[in-house]
Amino acid sequence: MPTNSRIPGLRDHTPQERLALVAEAAGLEQDALAALQPAGGLSLAQADHMIENVVGTISIPVGIATNFTIDGVDRLIPMASEEPSVVAAASNAARMARVHGGFRTSHSGDIMIAQIQVLDAVDPEATRLRLLEARDELLALANEQDPVLVRFGGGAQDVSVRVLPTDRGTQVIVHLHVDVRDAMGANAVNTMAEALAPRVAEIAGARTLLRILTNKAERRLARARAVFDAELLGGAQVVDDIVAASAFATADPYRAATHNKGIMNGITAVVLATGNDTRAVESGCHSHAVRDGRYSALSSFEKDADGNLVGTLEVPLAVGLVGGATRAHPTAQAAVRLLGVQTARELAAAIAAVGLAQNLAACRALAAEGIQRGHMTLHARTIAASAGATVEEIGAVAARIVAERRIRVEDAQEVLAELRAVGDRA
Template sequence: MQDKKIAGFSKMDKQAKIDWLSTHFLEEPTAATQELASFWHQDEDLQRILDGFSENTISNFPLPFGIAPNFMINGKVYAVPMVIEESSVVAAAASAAKFWLPLGGFHTEVVDTVKLGQLHFRWSGTTERWQALFPELEQRLRLEATHLTANMEKRGGGILRLDWLRKTEIAPDYYQLRVSFETCDSMGANFINSVLEQFGATLQQWASSAPELTQKERELQILMAILSNYTPDCVVKAWVECSMEDMQKTLKTGDDVRHFCQKFETAVNIAVHDPYRAVTHNKGIFNGIDSVVLATANDFRAIEACGHAYAARDGQYRSLSRCTIKGDTFRFELEIPLALGTVGGLTKLHPLAKMSLQILGQPSARELMQVIAATGLAQNFGALRSLVTTGIQAGHMKMHLQNILIHFGATPAQIEEAKVHFEDRTVSFTAVREFMAQYNTVQ
């Protein structure tokens, strides 16, 4: 155990890190070293950029970069870049996009783009005293942060408002500044955190020197200053809508269109009221959302955390999408918070993130919100359509067939023959194993 401990690992160069890891944790050190190196980019300058994205980098972990075409969103057609390893996701999104293309496509609307930050502190004064002091203090906070906000204000952003809260359930003397920001096309994390830390410094200086404060009121302790990834006012809506008559022309199923729509509506309602179903239902939505978030080098962990919190905002975890049938009209919609950026961060550093934004037509953050929301809704539609008709496994396992064949060491010729063989058969691990055994026997 002692031999596996190390000090100063981050200061070692990449090769030394790999040598140490291979020696202490991998069964075949030489082969492991070669495999890690095989994933390095041949362009050394580009590899140095990739190494700089994270700490203790020893290799790259490639994920498939795919395209879902035929997305019509607000009358504009997109080819949507998606980065994901799950085999059926891109296919489902592309299928849903194609389904809705002749029906008017997807409609989207950005509700608002407010992002939030919090300054947490403890103060010995009363609520009434703080309320009286706050208007003048707010002016000082804004003034002393001007050097940080000036450029953002030129672009139309900046600090929108400051709200203060006192939550005695946390601590008797706990206060919080909740600050609302507009960060334009930037995700804004560094900007928000810098402003909040400046607020903390201003607040500390004010408490120590303001003549209007009593000795007791000078007791102020900054706890932390950090953005919030819960952004319930940075929200976008996406929806599809059509008549039953129009859907019947597109629907490729033996089911009566009204029967299909009613089953679909019930499936969504189950996820609205049953958290066990809602988690899987929303995971399907994030299959689509995360894929585009990753492709554009945005923060999918923040997006997921915020989305799941939003799904539980009334105290119970629920579906993020809704479905209604009114008369002859079917409507399927999604409302979700998406705090995104198209400038800054890795969006300009990662070559494929730059290409993703180029493919999307160099969208603003607001436009990207709409594209990603539409992709999440498309993914949800594709999954639910399969669930209430053929079942999820038929399509999923068809997509998974090639992975199973590769697992069994199938040649390109065997893969092509297997695709034909399983065209009208159920795909399973056992069935593919039997196919390979039979194929090898015949050969």
């Protein structure tokens, strides 16, 4: 059955009950999501095959963001994060967009770029043209390295060449444009660049040095937009204030850094949950934020003719469903299955939508009530646990420190001691 991303009251259940409800809403057997449970996740033996010198694993909470409709399809979104309020905020923002059709997305394509650095070219401009004249030969050589990718409709598509002045002399930089389809693509493009380097050096009459992909994935952009209901946001003044806050982030790099961090709270959580490369995605997004020569906001908010808030986001997302930890990590496999995406583009669409939702939630909190109120209320449970409260005590301690607005570990320890003293007397 189709996924229903509306699960009212999900937070009121235990983790095991939530898992059952989520599986039912996604039309899956509960066993299909068993890897999301600690006992069914990554084993030490599996981890030992993923990286070197393995001694253990680390667990990160995985929450499910609800209410998302993306391109007309309901999706439950797995998010891996240690930060309180992130999952709740994304779910709430998605609810405000849902009444206007949810999120609409588009994608620029699946092109990744490999760079080959050429040093000591005697005639850089002529070298550039010689390399472009050899375009078809270079593409054919690149595609010989990955016939499977070519068979699936991908492979090397184009060659471009830049003459780059540097403080160590003029360099010639070859860009190989590769359609990587449903893979993240690093291994494919790096293999092709390595194979091309000797022929590039021969044509250039020079030597090559670096030959590796760039994480500035400007040919792999994901875009998301949504209309957030003015009434649900809190009224016309909140809409105007979010627009003003958005303008601040666009104009000021100091504000943009934190504005974009809010976006990445959502993006990184989904990228991590699905076993993709968080560092590559973060690098690409932040490089895109400075594409015009000044660090700026990745998103924008405007008011439409009906007074509602329109949010838009464009980010490079080099993510895949083929290879890497996405295939090797059982929890990532379960997360992808829950998400229900079939292609890398669908995955990127979901990630972009969550990034926009997360950003809207942060901007609304700042404009309407200040970031600390909601965030610290949810953070209180973590504070209570840090103070030594048991599972049975956490709720009472958290409620008390929130009510008294004393949300620090030492305050939680004091409250915990008081509650235990009362319990002992009883």
